[in-house]
Amino acid sequence: RWEEERYPEGIKWKFLEHKGPVFAPPYEPLPENVKFYYDGKVMKLSTKAEEVATFFAKMLDHEYTTKEIFRKNFFKDWRKEMTSEEKSTITNLSKCDFTHMSQYFKAQSEARKQMSKEEKQKIKEENERLLKEYGYCVMDNHKERIANFKIEPPGLFRGRGNHPKMGMLKRRIMPEDIIINCSKDSKIPAPPPGHKWKEVRHDNKVTWLVSWTENIQGSIKYIMLNPSSRIKGEKDWQKYETARRLKKCVDKIRNQYREDWKSKEMKVRQRAVALYFIDKLALRAGNEKEEGETADTVGCCSLRVEHIKLHPELDGQEYVVEFDFLGKDSIRYYNKVPVEKRVFKNLQLFMENKQPEDDLFDRLNVS
Numbered sequence: 251r252w253e254e255e256r257y258p259e260g261i262k263w264k265f266l267e268h269k270g271p272v273f274a275p276p277y278e279p280l281p282e283n284v285k286f287y288y289d290g291k292v293m294k295l296s297t298k299a300e301e302v303a304t305f306f307a308k309m310l311d312h313e314y315t316t317k318e319i320f321r322k323n324f325f326k327d328w329r330k331e332m333t334s335e336e337k338s339t340i341t342n343l344s345k346c347d348f349t350h351m352s353q354y355f356k357a358q359s360e361a362r363k364q365m366s367k368e369e370k371q372k373i374k375e376e377n378e379r380l381l382k383e384y385g386y387c388v389m390d391n392h393k394e395r396i397a398n399f400k401i402e403p404p405g406l407f408r409g410r411g412n413h414p415k416m417g418m419l420k421r422r423i424m425p426e427d428i429i430i431n432c433s434k435d436s437k438i439p440a441p442p443p444g445h446k447w448k449e450v451r452h453d454n455k456v457t458w459l460v461s462w463t464e465n466i467q468g469s470i471k472y473i474m475l476n477p478s479s480r481i482k483g484e485k486d487w488q489k490y491e492t493a494r495r496l497k498k499c500v501d502k503i504r505n506q507y508r509e510d511w512k513s514k515e516m517k518v519r520q521r522a523v524a525l526y527f528i529d530k531l532a533l534r535a536g537n538e539k540e541e542g543e544t545a546d547t548v549g550c551c552s553l554r555v556e557h558i559k560l561h562p563e564l565d566g567q568e569y570v571v572e573f574d575f576l577g578k579d580s581i582r583y584y585n586k587v588p589v590e591k592r593v594f595k596n597l598q599l600f601m602e603n604k605q606p607e608d609d610l611f612d613r614l615n616v617s
Contacts, residue, residue, distance in 0.1 A: 260455045266432050268387035268396065270439030271460050271473055272380055274403035274422065277301045284354045287347035288340055298331040302419060305406045307351035314408060314416065323417035324406060331419070387459060387475070388436075395476035396459065407466045411547065411580030418466050427462045504529065511592045517613040523596050524550050524611050531587065534578060535616055547576045551616045556606035560597055561586075569594035 257264070279300060285292050286303060295303060306315065306324055314320045325343045332340065340346065365373075384399045404422040407415055425445035432438060434452045441447050448462075460473035503525070510522030527533050527550050536549015548557065557575040564570040567588045577583040589597075600610055 262457050263389050263454050264433070265391070265436065266387065266389050266454070266459070267436035268432060268439060268459050269384045270430060270441070271428065272384050272400045273425070273442065274401060280304070280351065280354065285350045287350070289345045290347075293339065296333050296336060299328065299333070299336050301404070302328045302331045303346075303348065304351060304355070305404070305419075307348040308355050309406065310348055310352040314406075317412075317416065319412070319414060320406075320417035323415060324419075327417075327419035389475070397474050397476045399473060401462075411576060415466055421465050423462055423464075429461045431456065431459055431461070511596055519596055520600060520611045520613050523593055523600070524614060526589075526593055530589075531573075531585070533583075547578060547580055549577065549616075551611050551614050553610040554606065555601050555604045555608050555610055558597070558601075558610065560594065560601070562594075571597065 277297065279297055286295055286300070287293065306328070309315050321343055329337055329340070380400075385396050387394050387396055401423045402420070405420050407413075407418045407420050409416045425441040426448055428441075428447050429449045429451060430439055430447050431451045431453055433454065438450055458472040458474050461470055463469070464471050507522040507525040507529075510518050511526075513519050513522065524535075528535060534549040536552035548554070553575065557573065559572040559574075561570040561572060562568065564572075564586065569589050569591055571587050571589050571594070573583055573585045573587070575583055597610075600612075604610075604612075
């Protein structure tokens with residue numbers, strides 16, 4: 251049972267030892283016979299510029315490379331990697347011809363599919379060696395599997411939906427970007443030769459082993475334990491415990507939000523209607539985001555006036571709310587739902603004198 255191995259409040263472990271992350275392999279320049287063309291002429295690119303060009307070439311058949319925002323962001327970031335001479339020559343993405351590069355990568359992909367059994371076995375053995383060396387840690391006398399010990403290689407950001415940052419360069423993560431978390435008395439992982447870690451921490455109030463900040467969203471990425479680990483299992487157990495506690499008081503919560511539909515306070519009414527939708531439709535609560543920084547996805551509390559339509563009567567049903575918005579992972583949520591009269595009247599009130607782009611629940615703060 252989880253209770254038998256509990257530590258003081260907030261403490262996650264007493265001993266943590268691991269080997270650190272596996273970095274993406276260094277860039278290997280293209281063979282001399284693979285050409286890049288600019289304005290119809292062969293142009294030899296510097297190693298940095300060539301590497302970023304290969305990211306675009308690998309995606310040439312994908313619809314992303316036809317999208318204006320993707321092309322604009324890519325070209326802007328690509329130019330940052332160019333030499334001054336390359337910058338003065340390459341001024342128009344439309345004049346760049348990545349076809350030869352693209353064909354080379356397709357041929358490489360095909361060659362991988364045609365590999366012999368021996369070649370495939372060699373790759374399998376190398377992956378198993380990496381897993382054995384880097385794929386496990388020791389946490390309090392338990393050997394635990396690590397979920398994602400390999401750091402993502404550099405590439406172009408895709409995002410979900412029409413993300414405003416699609417096409418930007420996801421730069422290569424170096425040891426100098428990495429924060430290692432382990433116990434003081436463990437064997438601290440060594441950085442690759444000629445490099446050093448950004449920081450080594452001994453924080454036993456968190457369960458991550460490695461962290462770094464990615465350059466597109468500025469979000470922190472982590473190397474964590476596998477879902478099958480003891481500590482992950484305990485987190486799941488805690489979620490189920492929360493659900494059990496909620497079951498005991500859910501009727502009280504429902505009675506309360508129904509009462510709150512009549513509240514004199516607008517904030518309380520809005521919270522009550524939002525809770526009703528979260529309860530009845532299992533909508534995600536949603537949270538506030540930086541404008542223009544992320545795809546336009548919303549949850550219940552961040553719905554805008556434009557995301558709902560009110561129908562006093564529709565298809566033989568009274569008080570129908572029509573939802574149409576992009577939810578998590580840019581998946582469209584479309585639903586027509588009959589609601590209670592008081593909810594409908596409140597929604598009419600919340601929408602009064604508002605523009606389509608205004609927040610429906612403007613008094614709510616999700617945080």
